[in-house]
Amino acid sequence: MMNGKVFFTPEHELHKRRFSRNMGLGLVLAGFVALVFGLTVVKVTTGELQETYSQQSHGGSQP
Amino acid sequence: MTDLRASEITHAAPNEAGFGDYVALLKPRVMSLVVFTAMVGLLVAPVSVHPFVAATSILFIALGGGASGALNMWYDADIDRVMKRTASRPVPSGRVQPGEALGLGLALSGISVLMLGLAANWFAAAFLAFTIFFYAVVYTIWLKRSTPQNIVIGGASGAFPPMIGWACATGGISIESVMMFMLIFFWTPPHFWALALFMNSDYEKAGVPMLTVTHGRKVTRNNILGYTVVLAPIAIGAAFTSIGGPLTLAVALVLNAFFLIGAYRIRKRDETVAQADNYAAERKFFRFSLAYLFLHFTAFMVEAALKAAGYGGW
Numbered sequence: 001m002m003n004g005k006v007f008f009t010p011e012h013e014l015h016k017r018r019f020s021r022n023m024g025l026g027l028v029l030a031g032f033v034a035l036v037f038g039l040t041v042v043k044v045t046t047g048e049l050q051e052t053y054s055q056q057s058h059g060g061s062q063p
Numbered sequence: 064m065t066d067l068r069a070s071e072i073t074h075a076a077p078n079e080a081g082f083g084d085y086v087a088l089l090k091p092r093v094m095s096l097v098v099f100t101a102m103v104g105l106l107v108a109p110v111s112v113h114p115f116v117a118a119t120s121i122l123f124i125a126l127g128g129g130a131s132g133a134l135n136m137w138y139d140a141d142i143d144r145v146m147k148r149t150a151s152r153p154v155p156s157g158r159v160q161p162g163e164a165l166g167l168g169l170a171l172s173g174i175s176v177l178m179l180g181l182a183a184n185w186f187a188a189a190f191l192a193f194t195i196f197f198y199a200v201v202y203t204i205w206l207k208r209s210t211p212q213n214i215v216i217g218g219a220s221g222a223f224p225p226m227i228g229w230a231c232a233t234g235g236i237s238i239e240s241v242m243m244f245m246l247i248f249f250w251t252p253p254h255f256w257a258l259a260l261f262m263n264s265d266y267e268k269a270g271v272p273m274l275t276v277t278h279g280r281k282v283t284r285n286n287i288l289g290y291t292v293v294l295a296p297i298a299i300g301a302a303f304t305s306i307g308g309p310l311t312l313a314v315a316l317v318l319n320a321f322f323l324i325g326a327y328r329i330r331k332r333d334e335t336v337a338q339a340d341n342y343a344a345e346r347k348f349f350r351f352s353l354a355y356l357f358l359h360f361t362a363f364m365v366e367a368a369l370k371a372a373g374y375g376g377w
Binding site for chain 1: 082083113182
């Protein structure tokens with residue numbers, strides 16, 4: 001602060017690129033989490049996971 | 064901390080990558096073709112798939128395609144640097160380090176295969192793994208620099224996505240998915256060789272044994288017609304399988320008639336005339352080849368929709 005005024009350093013080009021990388025990666029990771037969550041919900045509600053579990057625990061035959 | 068120290072700026076790469084550069088490594092335009100053909104393969108299959116599972120499967124097939132694109136850019140950085148069309152890609156331009164491209168390609172390969180196995184089935188996942196291997200190793204590392212038949216055999220990797228989409232729904236392979244594969248497989252040579260006819264100087268500079276460089280333009284023109292002649296009965300034949308119908312047949316007949324006429328014109332063209340009009344016919348044929356594939360696969364999809372509504376099909 002100088003004479004009661006606040007001075008900001010102008011944003012460097014590198015800042016923008018790094019920000020875009022961080023933001024992009026953050027969004028990709030959030031999307032991936034949402035995708036895995038959604039897939040789990042679908043698999044559970046359609047009973048696919050249960051079928052797989054039954055097949056494994058009963059040697060491939062349905063109860 | 065929002066500031067950068069002077070030393071940090073000095074030592075940072077002059078062309079440090081942004082997020083878009085990593086996206087560019089995945090070849091988004093190629094990915095769009097993969098998404099479209101895989102989606103058609105999945106939608107026309109006789110087994111219904113939950114929409115979320117279908118969308119997720121297509122996404123991971125596309126990601127697998129993107130991974131192989133990154134591996135291709137890692138290995139081909141030296142020739143990309145020489146060619147005008149590819150010199151500004153992230154690796155040759157220095158914005159992304161080769162090791163980063165390799166790491167991203169390998170990581171995305173693993174993620175896409177694993178996630179496709181969990182979302183759809185392990186047969187489809189194994190098929191995707193094979194496709195990535197085929198594009199990265201068989202085409203990029205082996206064939207591309209060693210034979211003028213590079214794009215013929217390597218084109219198989221671009222033809223697999225509809226088969227993977229079909230496998231996501233059915234868990235296997237059938238004549239319909241093989242016909243979709245053959246359609247793209249035999250479409251690839253005329254499509255790329257038309258491009259090579261007006262981009263020849265670049266391939267020559269990079270030392271890529273494109274047919275135009277090794278055997279000349281006359282032979283390339285003959286080959287374009289030859290592959291188009293083989294392609295036509297395959298495209299028309301696909302209309303007689305369970306994914307076809309009267310609409311698909313009509314579309315196939317019209318598209319292949321135009322494609323054959325275009326290939327014949329290219330075959331008859333004199334090189335001096337072609338140079339004089341800046342390869343207008345070759346450029347037109349190349350553009351039409353894009354529409355050709357898009358319309359064929361759209362026809363399969365529309366036919367399936369009509370069939371579901373009680374029309375379409377045989």
